[in-house]
Amino acid sequence: MLVEHLGRSPKIHPDAVIAPGALISGDVTIGADCQVLHGAVISAEGGPIVLGEHVIVMENAVLRASASDPLRIGDHCLVGPLASISGARIGNEVFIATGARVFNGAVIGDGSEVRINAVVHLRTVLPPNSTVPIGWVAVGDPVDILSPERHDDIWARQSELDFPGYVFGLDRETPDLMVQLTERYARHLSRHAEDVAVDPAP
Template sequence: MLYEHLGARPRIDDTAVVAPTAVISGDVEIGPNCQVLHGAVITAEGGPITLGEHVIVMENALIRATAANAVHIGDHTLIGTLASIAGATVGEEVFFASGARVFNGSIVGARCEIRVNAIVTRRAVLPEGAVVPIGWVAAGDPVQLFSPDQADAIAAAQPDLDFPGHVFGVDRDTPDLMVQLTERYGSSLARHADDQAV
């Protein structure tokens, strides 16, 4: 399904194939010869999303842009099943295995591999050709790789981790943090009530 959101409609090259059960919403540009498979969601929540040429988005993958963080996916990139990319810049010829997660403000260089269930944390910068092993975490700039049992080291490697502040504009020390966060975010998401199928 294609949706106009915030006055922007998806733009899909004539040679791209989008499954009828995929959802493409808002300011999304899908380039030549791309494939977007069943259940995939590509949603521009205030920021644009661009997919280059020959990008493959597998079943149930999620690509999401925000007003603070646009998304760009380089040519010949494969985004595996259940992978998630939020507000990131991705180079050409990148492989995201099943369950890979990439967070806001991160940069993934050309020809990187983000393997099964690996995580690229917010604002991490992966140089060209980097590999994040199965289940591992990439954090920081310059990037460091951690096994998942190194929670303290992962936290220390991330600059200014303030996720509620960076993504939602809510101070982490707010006494009613989740109330503020859900009300603000819910209000923003409620703008989908005016979306139009195209």
């Protein structure tokens, strides 16, 4: 389904294939020979999403952008099933595997691999041809790539990246952080109440 959001409708190259059941919302541009499979969600939440050529977005992947963090995926990339990418810049020939997570402001260089269930954290920069192993966490700039049992080391890098401040504009020490966060984010998401389904071009 194609959806107009905030007055912007998706632009789909005629050679791209969007499976029934995929949802493409807002200021989204999908390039030639892309494939978006069943259940995928590509949602521009106030900022643009651009997929280059020959990008494959597999089943139930979620791609999002915000006004502060657009999403750009280069050419010849594959986004695996259940992967999630929010407001990042992905180079060419990048593999984002099943269940991987890439957060706002991340940059992934050409030829990189983010393997099954791996994480590329907020504002993390992966140089070209990097690999984040299965289940591992990449964090920071310059990047540390750490095994999940090194939680204290991950948190030491992650905390300085300030997820609630960067994404939601809230201080982590706010006593009612989750109250303010959910109310603010709900107001932002409520803009979907005005969305309109649009017919694909004949």
